[in-house]
Structures are given as C-alpha cells and as structure tokens.
Amino acid sequence: MSVLRRLLSRSWGVHPDDRKRPASEAPARAIAAPAVLHIPLAQHVGAAARPAVAVGQRVLKGQCIAAAHGAISAPVHASASGRVIAIGEVLAPHPSGLPVQAITIESDGEERWIEAELPADPLRLDPAEVAKRVAEAGVVGLGGATFPASVKLGLGLRARVRTLIINGSECEPYLSCDDRLMRERAAEVLRGVRLMLHATGAREALVGIEANKPEAVAAMRAAAQRVSDVRVCVVPPRYPMGSDRQLILELTGIEVPADSRAADTGVLVHNVGTAFAVHEAVALGRPLVSRYVTVNGEAVREPGNYIVPIGTLVDDLLAACGGLREAPARLLMGGPMMGLALPSGRAPVVKGTGGILALSAAEVGAREPGPCIRCGSCVRACPVGLLPLEMARHVQAGSLDGAVDLGLKDCIACGCCAWVCPSRIPLVQAFAHAKGELAERERARLRRDAARKLAQARAERIAREDKERAEAAARRKAERDAARAAQSNPEPA
C-alpha cells in the first residue's frame, strides 16, 4: 500500500548539497558566556515577555528575567549570572535591521545557577504539571518555529493526540546541531521524548531522522532500545523533509488538511532540541538558557557545533570560533534555505537559532534575476503543490487576491522554488512580500473597524449629550416658568 502510494505520489522538494561535514564531525564545544549578553524579550511566536528585573539588579543563571505575557508567550531567563545593566533595544536577528527590546546582562563569569526543586520522578508528575514546568522554563520549539512548547503540549493533551513525531530530520544544508545533539545526548533526548509522551498522553513517538545521519540514528536506536513506545525511523534525505506536514506524511501517511492543525489529525510534531530542553527543564530544573548552534560556512575559521548561551552576540560567537577567514558575502541565522540574512553580527543568538553561517560569495552564488522562461522547475520542486511562477506573476502585478487564489497562504516559504529557478527570480521574497501586505491589509481593516466603532460611539455620545442638555434646558425653563407663574399669582386659593 505504501509502496503504491509512493509510486503514485508526486515528487517534491529538492536535494541540495548538504555541506554538513566537517562541522558535524567534531564534538560540540561549550562557549563561555561573553562579558555582555543581550537577551531579547521576543524570542518566540506570540506576545513578548515583560521584564521582571530592574536595571542594576543582580541575577543568577537561570533566573527568570522576563515573564510570559498572555496565553501564547514564553518567559526569558538569564543565561549567565551577573548584573542587569540595561533594558533597551538591540539589533534584532532579522534582515530588516530593526531593533528589538532586550535585557542586557553583564556576566560576572561565575556561572552561579539558581536553586531549583527537582521532582523525584519526573514521569510521576501530573501531565499538566509537566507542561507548566516546561512553560516556566521558557522552552519553545527549537526547530526554528519557536512556538511555546508548553502550549503545544497542552494542545496535544486536549486534542488527544496518538502519535508524537520527534523531528530530527534536519534537512537544511550546513546545519548539524540536531545531529550532534542526538549523537551526544541521545539518552537525555529520549527522556525528553518520554516526558512529552507523558505530557500529551500520546501512545507512541516516532523519531524521524534523515538517512544522511547514520551515527545519530545509531545513537538514538541504542538509547531507545529498551523503550517500547519510541521508534526511530529513517527518512530519505530530501529538503524540506523537516517541514511538519511533509514529515507527518512521510512517517504516518496522514495528509494534514490545509486549514487544520496537525493535532487535529492526532499527530504532534516536536523538534529533538525541544525534547532535550524539556528534559533539562523538567528533570533538572534548568530553563532554556543555551542551545546547540552550528557555526559553518567557508568564511568561518573553525566550523563546528557550539553550545551557546542565549543572548551571545553573533560577533562574540564567531570570535569564540576562531574568527572569520574573510568578510562573508552573507551572514545568516539559520540554514541557507530558510535562514535570515543578518545586517551585521551585532544581533544576539536567540532560542530559535540553529546555526550561524558565514557564507562566501561562491557558496551563495548570487546572480541577477532574469525573466521567467516558464520552465516549470518550481512547480515540480514545490512540496506543497503550488504554482510559484504564476503566484509570483500575480504578486509582481500587484494582484494579491490572484496570488491568494493560487494558494499563497499554503506556501511554507521553504525556498525550493527559488533554489531551482534558472532565472534566479526571488520567488520567496515575492511571496513574503505578498504575505506581509496581506497581514498589513488585515491590520488596516481591523483598525478601520475599530475607528468606525469609536466614531459611532462618539456620535452617539454627542447626540446623547445634546439631548440631555436640551432636556436640562427644557427642565430649567419649565422650573423658571413655574416660579414665574407662582410669583405672578402668589396664592391662587
């Protein structure tokens, strides 16, 4: 059945040169906290955290410095012990070059952890308690989506998910942080997976790892040997295998409806890094203050994997990796397919940072775009089944509605289309632009509705006031008339 399905299914995705070696072969090295850390308040999907410390205050490593705010949010913790020296703006790790609110900590170099009370047996905790501890530890989806992990666990529990998929596919070229994590900390990852199973009530967990990471597969299999509810599955290397819907389809054969959540089909996807962070948070009481980061690219002197405190500036991280060979043509946060180009290295490493790539001009291979020749490569590459060339034509013509009709909202911005495009058309940017314009249009509509309501309320208020004034005037007049009448004929009786 599955063979038949595979034969009938379309080919999708691309096979970029993975370039993970040699960075993936060296053990990960922990980087000491630099003198100053800039920890942004918004490192996750949802509302930014609110500062819970004052400038000048001393903090311990792992201390909560900004609390979650709202239903979908996550707290932020100090990644080193030291003193808060500023709460202000730093360069956001984002191509726009805009600032982001951050808490700046001067490290005292002592790395003193905050005390935490540890559960005797984490698996005996109530599932809601596990989710609560995950939330308090500021754990977010470490695959790059940075959705608060506890919210997703709670969602899984409510939706009664059956299968937990642990995403270790790491399909982005250059990146090997998940690979290294699985090789080095397989036991901890597995404990995290079991905690997640416990928290969601799912019956089994499937760990999906691409076939190009045999050592990680072996390590995870060895760790999962005596556990019946965790299965390690090898998936063919293909980009974007690590995308939720593609991985779910590959591992379970379930096609998630376009407008539904994966949880509605009984499946929940979490990244291996998230599993590790869940273990650290629940079993060891350690909030998310550092993560595995791949530093790679031809411009890097010592490519490899590093355990980096959150809030370390990219410049400081690169300096700790032996510096750069040359000025990179592009400095990226994340992988080359979906990563963000940084305007400079003065942006901090955040929870969602899987890699810092300093690419040479040859690696980027940028060239001027040309006209579309309708070759259809993008149509074949699109993992979602869209027509990127047609969508881009609509976007260029300013017809957002036309692009939406063609499925713009289903685009996952994986970059396959632009990667194969022989004319180098910046398709992803065209779609990102269109999505941004759509969001802006929606915001404008909401603003307009709100303004209209306010104007209506004002008109009603003015009408009411006028009426009240008129009534008051009428009343006063009546009183005056009555008084005058009383004066003119004092005692009628």
Added chain:
Amino acid sequence: MTDTAAGSPDPVSSPHAHGGASVARAMFRVQLALAPATLFGLWMFGWPAIFLFLFTVAASLLAEFVSQRLRGARASLADGSALLTGWLLALSLPPWSPWWIGVLGGAVAIVLGKQVYGGLGQNLFNPAMVARVALLISFPALMTQWVHPLPLHAPAAPGFVEGLHITLAAPPLPDAVASASPLGHIRTELSRGVDPLRAAAAPGAPALPWSGMRAGSLGETATLLLLAGGLYLLATGVITWHIPLAVLAGIALPAALAHGMDPARHLPAQAHLLGGATVLGAFFSATDYVTSPGTAPGKLLYGIGVGLLTWVIRTWGGYPEGMAFAVLLMNAVTPVIDRYTRPRILGRRRDGREIGLPARETPP
C-alpha cells in the same frame, strides 16, 4: 564587528544557496543535444546548408540584439535563447534555400515571434515555428524545394564557392538534385490514386531510412541522432519525458490504427515517426518551456494534442508536413491547459477546499 562584504542596505531573502541551474545552461544543453543531428545535416547537404544555417542564426542574433536595444532592455545574447531559436528554425528549412529565407525567417522568429510580446518568456507561440509557418505560407514553392543528400565529400556536391553561389543567387535547382520529401511524395501519389505502399516501393521513390540519408529539412532527417540528443536532454533533466512521449504516441497510435484498418489509404506508424520532423518536433520544438504547459498532466495533454494534430494535418490537411502547425495550435491552448491542470495543493482537494480529517478511532 562582522559586516558582510556586500553590505547592501536592501534585505536579501532566503534561500541563500542555489542549485546552479541557469537559462544559459539549459539553452546550451539543448544546443549540445542538437549538435550531432545538425552536423550530420550540414554534412549531408553540403556547403549551401552550412551557409543557410549561418545566415539564419546570425539574423536571429542580430534581430534579438536590435529589438532589445529598441525595447530599452539590457541587450544580452548571453542566455542563448536567440541562438537556439535561429538554430531550430534553420534545422526546419529546406537545406538549399536562398539566404534571404533564413534571414527573413530569423527576423520573423525573433521580432514577431518573441520580442513584440515583451521578450524572453512572454511569447505565446514557439518563435521558430512561427517563422517556419510564416515562410511556408508566404513562399510555398521555395519552402518545399528539397534536395537529394549530397554529402560534402561526394563528387557531385557543390564546393565552397558553388555553395555560396547557390545560397546567395538561388539558381534554379538542376533536376538531378531536386527531390521530393518522402511524405510529400507519398501524398502526391495518394492524390493520384496510388496506394502509399506501392508509392513507397516504386523505384526512385524517396526512402525513409533510419540513417537519415534522405531528402528533407536541414536537421530533421537524422532520427537516431535526434533521439540520442533527446535522451541526453532527458538525462540531464532539461526536459521531462511527458511531452516527447505524448507527441510520439499521439502520432503513432492513430497512425497504426488507421493503417491497420485501411493500409491502402494510410501510412504505417513507422513512416510517420521517421518522416517529416516528428522526432525533432517531439523533443525540441514541442518542449519549448515558454510555450508549453508547466505541469505533468498538462504536458501529457499538450503532447498528445500536438501528435494527434500532426497526424490529422498530414492525413487530411493541405500540407504533407504538420508538426509546425500542430505545435502552434497547441501553443494557443497552453494557457487553458495550464489553467485546468493545476497541481493539487497538499491538504486540499482539487477544487481548493480542505481535505477531510482522517478517520480516528473514537477515544475510550
């Protein structure tokens, strides 16, 4: 502090890597694939063919350059598309045509076939086929003036100077050289009431050998070399198998069926496949990116349409050759095909609505 070397103020979007495909590379590969059959054609038809080829290609390049300048676009011939258009046109011309046929054809292909629409990627019709059909309709006599193969080394073959004279001055062809194309010959015989089998077997009738040593357009005869080139394009991923296979099937199936029912009136499938520009068209003309559909089912539909129309035109139409007309006709419906063969979006049905949730066992 790390600043990127580019240091551009405009944000650059992902992806930050590229597969390496380029328009120029695709065009180059097509040219490479055409090279063996082209060299064979040039060798077989001698110096006049070589001059015609050069005139056609040069005219196309010049027309491209001038029109790009006039349109105010960045003038660039580097993408190789104009070269390929001229090349394909030259291959579809009678090899001893006068120089101005090639020049006029090249200009029509580039200017009327492509640039008036807005340049590369914007044209609705295959430029080379537009030019071929325009020439065929305007100069029917010249465009059906075929010659016997006279390889470069043959004693009767025209030399360099004589070849130049044939191309530039277009003297009337000597009877010893002139020939009918195989399909044209059979058609003429058919109209005289001669059975195609007997017509093909008659002494002196043009044959349809696999080797390609026969009268015909400059580059259409070397079926095996064209096939090899087509397979190279398939192997390198420049084209997919859908269109060529569908075109060949679209010609061969009805031809075989009709021949089986009435061998006296219809040619066998083999004659259709080997004759005319079938293989050249299936692999090189019909697969033009710009003017063919983008999705696999669309390509199949389009290819079958091209094949079927070619067979229909050859069988009942006014011309013994139908590939160019068939390609143009199917080009015209490509936008419609594209519209109705959109791929299914993951998680959606074909009509764009969400697929249903999978059935789940009810929780206890």
Added chain:
Amino acid sequence: MLLPVIALTALGIVLGALLSLAHRLFRVQADDSVAEVEALLPGTNCGQCGFAGCAGAAAALAEGRAPATCCPGGGSALATALAQRLGLALDPSAMADEGPKLAVIAEELCIGCCRCIKSCPTDAIVGAAKQIHGVLREACTGCGNCIERCPTEAVALRPVPVTLAHWVWPRPVPA
C-alpha cells in the same frame, strides 16, 4: 458592386441597433458602489476631505467628483483600493505618502485647553482642562483634525514607527 455595399451597410445598421438595444435593456441599474466605497473609507467622518463625512465623500467618489486620493487618513493603501474599485487612474506623484501617521502631543507645549479633544472624531485624545493631553495610539486614525485646533501648535502628525511585527518585505525588483 453596389449590392455588397448595401448589404454590408444594412447589416451594420441592424447589428448596431441590436447592440444599442441590448445596452438599454440589459444595463446594470443603480450601481451599489456608494455603499461599497463607504465601507472602504475610514468611517470616522473627520471631514479632512472637505465633504460631509465619509458618506458624503463616498457619494462624491462614486460620482467622480473627488479623486481617489481625497482621504488623507486612508493614505496610499486606501487610494489604491479606491482607484481599483472605481476603475480610476491613480497619479502616483500625487501620493507623496510616508505611510500611516499618528498624532503626537508635545507635552511641553500643551496648555490643556481641550480643543483637540473635542475635534477628535474617534475620541483618541484623553485629558482634562489644564491637564496635559495624550493620544491613544490604538484609537488615532491620523486624520489631522486636531492639528489646526491647537492654539500652541503642540500637536503634530508623526509616522507610525515600523516595528518587527509590522515590517513587510519589499517587493522584489522585477528583472
């Protein structure tokens, strides 16, 4: 010679008459564009356009008495939408638009006269007599009514700062 001329002329006249008849018979009556245009407009009745509220402006727009760029509060986004809806040509040079704007009150200049409060169509300005006034960012539409009312020129329109949440990728330059 004469016959085809007469025949073709007659044919032309008949078909022309048919066309004009069809135009009269099947004409789409009373277009609802006024209501649709009004739905696009801010609806705050700020009066900056010079018409009697947004309803008046919508009527003027639908009748072609007002340009698509007549609403300062709506900015270029609204102008584009209006031009598209009404099929008007949009003069890009007439839209020196720096994006959405908000009113900002300079605290050191405000004397607490309350005049701006009364002029605000969305009650976006808060304050009391002899107290410094403030603008509620969420409610301000940037219509600019308050600016001319202020006796001390303390109110100004400032562009809404772009934040990460609002930033939009620029449209790529076509090749």
